[in-house]
Amino acid sequence: MKRLNIKNADIGIMRKELEMAIEGQYSYDGAGVKLRRIFGGQNAARYTDPFLLLDNFGSKDPKDYEKGFPWHPHRGIETVTYILEGKVKHRDSTGVSGVIGSGELQWMTAGSGIFHEEMPQVEKEGNSGLQLWVNLPKEHKMTQPKYRNLKDKNMPAVTDSYGNRIKVIAGRRADAIGLISDLSIPISYYVVDMKKDSQFVQDIPEGHTAIAYVLKGRLGVEKGTEIEEGSAAIYKRSGDSVAVSTGIETAKFMLISGKPLNEPVAWYGPIVMNYKQELVKAYEELENGTFIKESADVQDL
Template identity: 35%
Template structure:
């Protein structure tokens, strides 16, 4: 009998503020990043109060990783020093590879209404950290949505969803870290069993409802909590009352992680160089 992935930890996000005062729930970020390798940060934004988001994220730099922004509700405009301009709308994804450097802004295209979504930071391997920067907008219509036999709906943002009956490639594929990013909608009474490769780091962020895990000792996981699972075994998820869950999985890089604000490199010397490059106007 194949073993199940064990629950290593269940932790709540922490209130935070970023940009020009945007209120967030910081789920991953800060000390102990190696536990989540290759992921560096996960922020959730969810509010219908424009005072919480209206100031947005004015121009700021990044180097050494990728950002994935997934918008559930709302509109955000991206502009960067490379000349890219994009509008991220409900259900869409913005995938930005900062690599050697990018300076961009993310500003709300609305003055009222709900703004809900996530931003995930994905590390780059050392050999790619000073590669070419890139940017891609992926509208909701270009992101696969599937319905499983058990009644779950899956938005396949990155990687490949496979439950033994349905296989569906996501909108984005990445080598090295091989990220799997799925938005799971589990109606009451449904379940889902995605197949994930052994050795991948796996996390579940419950952002709505109650999620049930197969471990008898684990109570249903409520919204606002991150579940970190072991790197091997099968995964079975269910919800008696309904849940929305962000499944995040990836292959660890097992490289040093040195972060200073928006710069993520492998050594302190590389961080100091990034700071000098930004100061001297030669970040990219």
């Protein structure tokens, strides 16, 4: 491992220490979309709570993504889709439809139930993006579904003293406040373009989960440890900030943080509830046609 310098001498600052570094594994999902799964599953959720799953899909070859993610349900979670290149068409069973373009994000609260499809479009530049699943707390599992569509041009952004550019999707950085703000639990989501030989520090509350995922380049995530493209750093919850650094090359990464729910997780396929009987009821409703409770609210930001 190349040693990268991360200063930790700030008076009164308690950096979150690295819990583990993980490398995404290639897999297939949907109707045959090739993707890199960074984390997912109930075992991982012990460390990533309130986050359940993170996938990075992307390819120049249409065969790797053109079959997409045909009709499927969700309940009890939020899916956050951020498109890096290309376009994804989306529609649900109640008639809501749209396109998520390059640099755009959709924060979908499935709540009581969404039945939808997400279909990457064949583009000359290829198609790539991220999808994050966020668990909903027990009292919000059956809330009204909602779409928040965020355009790239409307994402607040700031530049720090190193010249690093930080897009704020949710949370706050200096005077930039993310437009995704009506969430059921405190969550932050940043996309950071870092200069070479630079550092980045972000305040994250004590007790909150923090995860950094590298989209490009290499990132120093703890003194003496770096991770590369396709890998993530999961931090311990004690401490009130995260610090990362770059060496001789630039880097791009996403940083997410959130307050753990510490609730039971009953998970089968695209539905995540608290107890097994709630899962059984959800799949019975899929069979008898009573799964969708109400149409989704749509908010364009």
